[in-house]
Amino acid sequence: MSRRPASLARRLADGGNFPFVGSVQSKTHASSLLSIGLIIVGAILFVGYLYSGSGGSSSHRHIVSKIEGGVSCTLELQRALPVLKKAYGDNMHKVLHLGPDSCSVVSQLLKEEDTEAWGIEPYDLDDADATCMSFVRKGIVRVADIKFPLPYKAKSFSLVMVSDALDYLSPRYLNKSLPELARVSSDGIVVFTGYPGQQRAKVAELSKFGRPAKLRSSSWWIRYFFQMKLEENESAMKKFKQASAKRSYKPACQVFHLKSFP
Structure with a gap:
């Protein structure tokens, strides 16, 4: 049941009856890529924060040690x-x-x-x-x-x-x-x-x-x-x-x- 709306949208877009559907799909795809990109950047910044600190690698090990209990x-x-x-x-x-x-x-x-x-x-x-x-x-x-x-x-x-x-x-x-x-x-x-x-x-x-x-x-x-x-x-x-x-x-x-x- 959940797959029918998506199939219908593709058929209508392909038939030309709703020309804006393809544009909406394109924007949705771009939005998904942007979200994934932001998550990756956030992860990189978090790892960088762990490595920074006042003591380089030693500070990183100290933080990780605390996180692990x-x-x-x-x-x-x-x-x-x-x-x-x-x-x-x-x-x-x-x-x-x-x-x-x-x-x-x-x-x-x-x-x-x-x-x-x-x-x-x-x-x-x-x-x-x-x-x-x-x-x-x-x-x-x-x-x-x-x-x-x-x-x-x-x-x-x-x-x-x-x-x-x-x-x-x-x-x-x-x-x-x-x-x-x-x-x-x-x-x-x-x-x-x-x-x-x-x-x-x-x-x-x-x-x-x-x-x-x-x-x-x-x-x-x-x-x-x-x-x-x-x-x-x-x-x-x-x-x-x-x-x-x-x-x-x-x-x-x-x-x-x-x-x-x-």
């Missing part, structure tokens, strides 16, 4: 670097970062004046860009399993930062990794870890991480740090909170400030 504490650490700089001041002159996408963190740290930076990538580097591969060749960033002793001397760095790495370790391996962070640092350790209930590793990532993230509460971490004889750095905590308030910064991950071993 996941949280990357490594990207959160990068967002927090200006606040950490205010909190730690000169103690950020020689920094080691441990966690995935360490090349991006190191690259951002090296942009800071009077700051040296190194990185440990605990997982295989997939699709690493030219800058990252250059860091690896120079030994600035290393691929190493953090369940084993770190390849650095005691107190090699003023500050050690870790993100998206400890969440994937069982207490058995945390017992080995955390003391290593304290051993190679002289002025403190900053730990970025996820909140319980946050979406972290997707199914496709399990082959890389080996296990899903174990997101623990702040009380669990505080008890664990106490058991490992790692003291909280109250001075750094206070300065971090003050700097966060001034910048209206609210972390999307848990942030712990610890003292190094004496």
